Structures are given as structure tokens and as C-alpha cells.
Amino acid sequence: MAIPKKYAHIDFYPTKQMQKNAIRGLELRERGGGGGLTTREAGEQKIGSGVARAVQLKHGRKLQPDTVRRMLAFFQRHKKNAKVDPGKKPEQDRGYVAWLLWGGDAGFTYARRVVRQMSKADEG
Numbered sequence: 001m002a003i004p005k006k007y008a009h010i011d012f013y014p015t016k017q018m019q020k021n022a023i024r025g026l027e028l029r030e031r032g033g034g035g036g037l038t039t040r041e042a043g044e045q046k047i048g049s050g051v052a053r054a055v056q057l058k059h060g061r062k063l064q065p066d067t068v069r070r071m072l073a074f075f076q077r078h079k080k081n082a083k084v085d086p087g088k089k090p091e092q093d094r095g096y097v098a099w100l101l102w103g104g105d106a107g108f109t110y111a112r113r114v115v116r117q118m119s120k121a122d123e124g
Contacts (some may be wrong), residue, residue, distance in 0.1 A: 001064055006121045010114060012068070014057045017106035022057035025050075025100030032091030050101035057103050065118055072111035074102050082108075 003012060014022075029051070053071070056063070063071075081095030082105060090096055103110065 003062075003065065006124070007065060007118060010117045010121070012063045012065070012114070014060055014063065014103060015106055015110055018057050018103035018110060019060055021100045021104030021106055022054040022102075025097050025102075025104070026054050026058065028091040028097045028100065032089070032094075032097065034094040034097065050098045053103075054101035057107070068111050068114045068118070071102055071107060072115045075099075075108040075111055 003010075053067075056067075078095065078099060081093075081099040084090050084093045084096045088096075
């Protein structure tokens with residue numbers, strides 16, 4: 001799908017830190033057995049898949065505008081998961097693992113910035 005011309009000035013590629021966070025999230029998920037939904041699980045709930053997003057970020061694939069908006073919505077709903085719960089190892093904290101799968105703190109910063117840029121372009 002092509003990015004609308006009004007967004008031509010916006011960088012829709014994930015940052016290196018987003019990629020690193022996604023890779024870390026996938027590693028923790030594998031070690032701990034949880035965090036983030038598979039594509040099937042997400043489809044059943046009609047929400048985005050943390051695992052699919054992590055794979056996309058890991059490979060540095062260009063994101064679509066609607067994907068970045070979904071990312072921002074995820075981060076806004078899950079701010080409490082930005083840090084590991086006390087008493088848990090990172091791989092045991094499913095919320096933290098999911099946070100990383102979506103790009104972690106770097107992903108949240110990126111999504112806020114890009115959505116702000118898209119909103120300005122939509123106004124113009």
C-alpha cells in the first residue's frame with residue numbers, strides 16, 4: 001500500500017532502537033513463554049498482534065500510517081507496562097514483553113512524533 005503524498009516528508013521506517021527492542025521482546029517471549037499476542041489470538045480479539053509487529057520492526061520494514069496510529073493507541077493503553085513489575089524477571093512480565101514487541105519506549109516516542117506529523121499534514 002502506498003503512503004499518501006501528503007505524508008511524503010514523514011519517515012515511516014522504524015528506528016534502530018525500535019528494532020533492538022522488538023528483537024529483545026521476541027527473545028524474552030521465547031524464554032518466558034508469553035507476552036504479546038500471536039496473529040491468530042489478535043485476530044480473534046480484533047486488535048494488533050505484538051508478535052507480527054515485532055517481526056515487522058525487527059526487519060526494519062516500512063510502516064503504514066494506520067499501523068503507526070495503532071501503535072500509538074497500544075502504547076497509550078499500556079503505559080503501565082513500560083517497566084518490569086517489581087519481583088519479576090523481564091521474561092516473566094508479559095506486559096513488559098508486549099511493550100518491547102511494539103518497539104518499547106523508542107516505539108512510543110516514534111509513534112507520538114509520527115502521528116503528530118500526520119495530523120499536521122492532514123490539517124494542511
